[in-house]
Amino acid sequence: xRIGELSRRTEVPTRxxxxxxxxxxLHPERTGNGYRSYPESAVAQVRQIRGLLESGLTTEMIxxxxxxxxxxxxxxxxxxxxxxxxxxxxxEHIGRIEARIDCLTRNRDRLAxxxxxxxxxDARRRV
Amino acid sequence: xRIGELSRRTEVPTRxxxxxxxxxxLHPERTGNGYRSYPESAVAQVRQIRGLLESGLTTEMIxxxxxxxxxxxxxxxxxxxxxxxxxxxxxEHIGRIEARIDCLTRNRDRLAxxxxxxxxxDARRRV
DNA sequence: TGGAAGCTTCACACCAATGTGAGGGTCAAG
DNA sequence: CTTGACCCTCACATTGGTGTGAAGCTTCCA
Numbered sequence: 001x002r003i004g005e006l007s008r009r010t011e012v013p014t015r016x017x018x019x020x021x022x023x024x025x026l027h028p029e030r031t032g033n034g035y036r037s038y039p040e041s042a043v044a045q046v047r048q049i050r051g052l053l054e055s056g057l058t059t060e061m062i063x064x065x066x067x068x069x070x071x072x073x074x075x076x077x078x079x080x081x082x083x084x085x086x087x088x089x090x091x092e093h094i095g096r097i098e099a100r101i102d103c104l105t106r107n108r109d110r111l112a113x114x115x116x117x118x119x120x121x122d123a124r125r126r127v
Numbered sequence: 128x129r130i131g132e133l134s135r136r137t138e139v140p141t142r143x144x145x146x147x148x149x150x151x152x153l154h155p156e157r158t159g160n161g162y163r164s165y166p167e168s169a170v171a172q173v174r175q176i177r178g179l180l181e182s183g184l185t186t187e188m189i190x191x192x193x194x195x196x197x198x199x200x201x202x203x204x205x206x207x208x209x210x211x212x213x214x215x216x217x218x219e220h221i222g223r224i225e226a227r228i229d230c231l232t233r234n235r236d237r238l239a240x241x242x243x244x245x246x247x248x249d250a251r252r253r254v
Numbered sequence: 255t256g257g258a259a260g261c262t263t264c265a266c267a268c269c270a271a272t273g274t275g276a277g278g279g280t281c282a283a284g
Numbered sequence: 285c286t287t288g289a290c291c292c293t294c295a296c297a298t299t300g301g302t303g304t305g306a307a308g309c310t311t312c313c314a
Contacts, residue, residue, distance in 0.1 A: 002260080002261075003260090003261075004259090004260060004261080013302080013303080014261090015302070015303070015304085016301080016302070018262095018263095019301075019302075033261080033262090033309080033310055033311085034261080034262060034263095034309085034310090035260090035261055035262080035310085036261085036262090051230065051233065051234050051237075052234060053301080054183075054230050054234075055183075055230055055231045055234040055235075056181075056182075056183055056231075058300075058301095059300080059301085065238075068241065068245070069237070069238075069241055082245050082246075087242060087245060087246060090238060090241070090242050091242060093238065094235055094238050094239055094242065097231050097234065097235045097238070098235060099181075100181060100182040100183065100231055101228055101231050101232060101235065103178040103179065103181070103182045104179075104182050104224050104227060104228050104231070105228060107175075107178075107179065107192070107196060107224065108221055108224045108225060108228065110195070110196055111192060111195055111196070111217060111220065111221050111224070112221055114195045114217070115214060115217055115218060115221070118209045118214055119211075119214055129290080129291075130290090130291075131289090131290060131291080140272080140273085141291090142272070142273070142274085143271080143272070145292095145293095146271075146272075160279080160280055160281085160291080160292090161279080161280090161291075161292060161293095162280085162290085162291055162292080163291085163292090180271080185270075185271095186270075186271085187270095
């Protein structure tokens, strides 16, 4: 599929699809006329990338781990081929993500508690 | 305390402490000579800010919710003085935080699952 | 055959969060 | 009185992820 369709299906602007390619996160082929040609799997791939970016990984880190997460479920490179440093990196990042989750959860709870204190009537009044 | 000490205790460069002030996240007083003067509580405050920033909130959002997180336990703005629009806004922010928690959780699960698949031997082998 | 839609590259611009450094004031200790 | 550590403001630079637009080619369809 070409870049426009991929963009529509993933809701990611073409600009970013090209940027991800520049960052070596995507590797579309080229047709005779120079157009990018993406396989079907690119849709999932792009969603994966977006999710990771939104959870705070940099393109650099994503580049490091992406080859090992290609399609969810299937382990594309044999597990034993994953260099231990990459696994360590991954573990570290999981730790960071968990710290963030904790931080956000803590603060969400506080805000929720505050909100509940401010309007304890909502349950009954339901305006 | 002055900015240098706060910086040392929080490990946040002075540049950023000034930046946070510019963003209205911190409100140090000034001594006669123009130096910033922070209360003891600023240490916790700065840590709070860092945590939220690292979790992906913008200074703008932090500015919005920070007043309601000041010291946990005490309700800083009196509940009865909170106009309903503010409460609604707060609720929106809570929603955004939750969306972010979900995003992070999803990705953590994916990464963790992958990591587990890659090295299921760690428990036994413990190299 | 011509025009619209889609593709290409290139390049400048933006934003938030930071780094860095110049130029200068304050203050305590030697 | 000077030195060194600390503070001030101002301002330009950088980084990563994006937005946007120009200039030009390709493909498709009327």
